[in-house]
Amino acid sequence: MSSTTRGRPSTFSRDRAILGAARLFWRHGYSGTSTRTLTTELGISTSSLYAAFGSKAGLFEETVRTYAERYREIYQQAVAEPDVLAVIERVLVDSVGEFTQSSEVHPGCLISSAALADSTSTLDARAYIADLQASNAEALLTRLRQAASDGELRPGVSPETLTSFIQSVWHGLSAQSNLGAGRDELLDTARLTLRLIARQTLATSSQA
Known part of the structure; x- marks a missing residue:
């Protein structure tokens, strides 16, 4: 039996454990969530938690990456769309x-959660999310610049301003x-x- 599975109950579900831990971290932050609270919520012993995730910090890092990376996937899939309005719609x-x-x-959503107020020795959640959002915005900006170059946007429409607007709406949502x-x-x-974007920024508003 490997060291990563020793000590875990046969009904252990890594996905369910990460979900349960995320609910606590999102609500109380890293510092406000004790190892005891985690083991009680997950229904496992401290030794099982350490066997599965290495440490409380390791569990926190995995929960952040698991749920935050989904937004990167959304942006990557969106910018692959051939039509610029479909790009924005998917985002x-x-x-x-x-x-x-x-x-x-x-x-x-992690973006407005208590987890962002905390850091660990392995992961600064605030910095990690900031980098992720910057990466997503850059991917969108690159795609909108291509749309402008291809004539999909009206002359004078700034891809930078449009990206900022979309990101502002995203954060509001x-x-x-x-x-x-x-x-x-x-x-x-x-x-x-x-x-509004179709009417105000696209070279043709027939898609609105």
Whole structure:
């Protein structure tokens, strides 16, 4: 038996453990979540937690990366779309889908959570998320610059300004989801944003 599985109960689910830990970290932060609280929530012993994740810090790092990296995937898939409005639609609509997943399978959006106020010796969550968001924004900006070069945007429309606007809406949707806004409400906002962008920035508004 390997060292990574020794001491864990036969019913141990790594995914469920990460989800349960994420709920605690998101709510209370890293420092505010004790190892005892984690083991009680996950239904495992301290030795099992260490066998599975190495340490409390290792568990925290894995929870942050597990849920934050999904946003990178959304942006990477979005910028691969051939149509610029489809790019923006996927960024906003797919993110709303991520923000509003059932609490049974998702701990909520990390971006506005208590976890960002804390750091560990292995991962500075605030810096990690800032770098992730900068990477996502840069990927979107590169795609919008290509759209401008291809004539998809109206002359004079700044890809930088449009990127900033989309990112501002994205953060607003994230914040609203954490305040309890439902999926339909957030989708309405996302689709209004798409209509405004189509009318004001695209070379043809026939897609609105």
